[in-house]
Amino acid sequence: MFERILIDSLIRSMQVGSLYALMALGITLTMSVLKLPNFAHAEFVTVGAYTALIVSRNVSTNPIIILGLSAIVASVVALVSHITVFRPFEKQKSSIYIMLLASFAVGLIIRYVLFLTADTFDLFDQRIQVPLEIWYRTDNFILSNVFFWVVPTSIVLVIALSLLLNATPLGREMRALADNFDLARVIGIPVERVKWLTWLLVGALAGISGALWGIQTSVSPLMGWVVILSVFAAAILGGLSSFPGTILGAYVVAFSENTIMQVLNFQFGLSFSFKPAIPFIIIVIVLLIRPEGFTQFFKSNRSLKR
Amino acid sequence: MLSIRELTAGYGKLEILHQLSVDIQVNHMTTILGANGSGKSTLLKSIFGLTTITGGSITYNDREIIGISTENISKLGIAYVPQRENIFASMTVRENLALAVRKASRAEAALRIDRAFDLFPILTKRANQRTGLMSGGERQMVAIAMGWLMNPSLMLLDEPTAGLAPLVAKEVFETLYNLSQKGITLVIVEQNARTALRWCEDVCILREGTLVYQGRNDAFAEDDSLLHTYLGLLSIGKQ
Ligand SMILES: Nc1ncnc2c1ncn2[C@@H]1O[C@H](COP(=O)(O)OP(=O)(O)O)[C@@H](O)[C@H]1O
Numbered sequence A: 001m002f003e004r005i006l007i008d009s010l011i012r013s014m015q016v017g018s019l020y021a022l023m024a025l026g027i028t029l030t031m032s033v034l035k036l037p038n039f040a041h042a043e044f045v046t047v048g049a050y051t052a053l054i055v056s057r058n059v060s061t062n063p064i065i066i067l068g069l070s071a072i073v074a075s076v077v078a079l080v081s082h083i084t085v086f087r088p089f090e091k092q093k094s095s096i097y098i099m100l101l102a103s104f105a106v107g108l109i110i111r112y113v114l115f116l117t118a119d120t121f122d123l124f125d126q127r128i129q130v131p132l133e134i135w136y137r138t139d140n141f142i143l144s145n146v147f148f149w150v151v152p153t154s155i156v157l158v159i160a161l162s163l164l165l166n167a168t169p170l171g172r173e174m175r176a177l178a179d180n181f182d183l184a185r186v187i188g189i190p191v192e193r194v195k196w197l198t199w200l201l202v203g204a205l206a207g208i209s210g211a212l213w214g215i216q217t218s219v220s221p222l223m224g225w226v227v228i229l230s231v232f233a234a235a236i237l238g239g240l241s242s243f244p245g246t247i248l249g250a251y252v253v254a255f256s257e258n259t260i261m262q263v264l265n266f267q268f269g270l271s272f273s274f275k276p277a278i279p280f281i282i283i284v285i286v287l288l289i290r291p292e293g294f295t296q297f298f299k300s301n302r303s304l305k306r
Numbered sequence B: 001m002l003s004i005r006e007l008t009a010g011y012g013k014l015e016i017l018h019q020l021s022v023d024i025q026v027n028h029m030t031t032i033l034g035a036n037g038s039g040k041s042t043l044l045k046s047i048f049g050l051t052t053i054t055g056g057s058i059t060y061n062d063r064e065i066i067g068i069s070t071e072n073i074s075k076l077g078i079a080y081v082p083q084r085e086n087i088f089a090s091m092t093v094r095e096n097l098a099l100a101v102r103k104a105s106r107a108e109a110a111l112r113i114d115r116a117f118d119l120f121p122i123l124t125k126r127a128n129q130r131t132g133l134m135s136g137g138e139r140q141m142v143a144i145a146m147g148w149l150m151n152p153s154l155m156l157l158d159e160p161t162a163g164l165a166p167l168v169a170k171e172v173f174e175t176l177y178n179l180s181q182k183g184i185t186l187v188i189v190e191q192n193a194r195t196a197l198r199w200c201e202d203v204c205i206l207r208e209g210t211l212v213y214q215g216r217n218d219a220f221a222e223d224d225s226l227l228h229t230y231l232g233l234l235s236i237g238k239q
């Protein structure tokens, strides 16, 4: 019995961790290249999920089409946020605190637009219309088609993203902005264009993770907001700069929220209502004891910061 | 070539340069001297649009460049090697150099990067090392190589030998001299007045944001008291 629960929670940790990784990489990328702790990332995720919901109902239930359109819509929302809100603040040389507040405002606006939309079309807590199938079964556990979409898709995207960053001219220019913005300008890198492309990339990542999250659970206007703290916990574990650190952080947070929580519940009767506190605890502990997160473990790897 | 007229510039409301005028001669090596805080770096930053400019003009080949954004200045054939943070520390030497030739085709970029390694052969062995982990001298070489790879006709260098051992500093100046011989105009901000006067034929001296002296370096060879007059005892003692 306990073994079964444990295996179930481990599968869930993997699935949730993969999605946290996708979302947290977006946060890390925004933080290092665009110098913005972007809380509106939560709503980019929700936008992706709602796009997936609407596409699955009206256009196609093909996962590729669903994920593709979610990526496109969320990346447009991200770019529009930059052009209409973040760039004007940058132009005024606003401090990072003002930018942080601006990102809360952007998130709030998108969230309530989604509330309005959901209200009008009755789209609260809906399931995305992809059939749930069991693809693999043993005596101890079951793997659904969702698992086989979420985990490999995340892994492929993470690999593609690191290839983009480390092996393409655009990736090199993004890292240049992250490393030394003024020098990037001095040597003639078109920084605004690189920022636009970064926003599109970040939005697409958020959109895809939102669609997958929606397929795995259900879609509601608060869904991104509910997970954003866990995602920030993962990014903070990565020192807000290291890619491998962020990925490891994502699985650590997911494992703590699922498997460790499960064990604590089973052995000590700790209530599951304690679960939302876990990312808080992780953030506080990391910031107090090890503010650089896992970055030191990955010294040989290129992080996005010095 | 480069002509600065009554330039007033600073940071926000803080005014650092006051109606500063100076002309840079083509194909010369010009050194800009002055005490710490006299505005040497601010002058170079202003040329690249990194300060708040409230008056005056900067023309390059008779073209006004105030108002041109930082990322477009290099297109005019001006390269700038800043005093601090003049490399991408998280990247390898090769990646740094590649960023400087990002507009060139793959083959052309490889060729030019090879020539940059000829300029500073020491860097060849370090090609795939992160610049942030290298010595001050090596980092300075990467920064200069990046500037040179931009294909400039005018290069601005802010204290390229600061913190370097005398022998390494000499090597850097020899390389700069060779670049000058190849027809690149150089403006070099220097802390060590004696070294700078040995290599650079033109001399500008700043004090508190204004130009107090402009002339040839031979004037200093003839009359040592000039250094006292303009730079004070502190710089004299430093060799
Ligand atoms: N980013 C900045 N913001 C505000 N003041 C600055 C900044 N950079 C330099 N300053 C001030 O401008 C003055 C001139 O500095 P700088 O041009 O760096 O001098 P130098 O290069 O001759 O040593 C100094 O008083 C310095 O404190």
Ligand SMILES: [Mg+2]
Pocket: B040, B041, B042, B083, B158
């Ligand atoms: Mg200086």
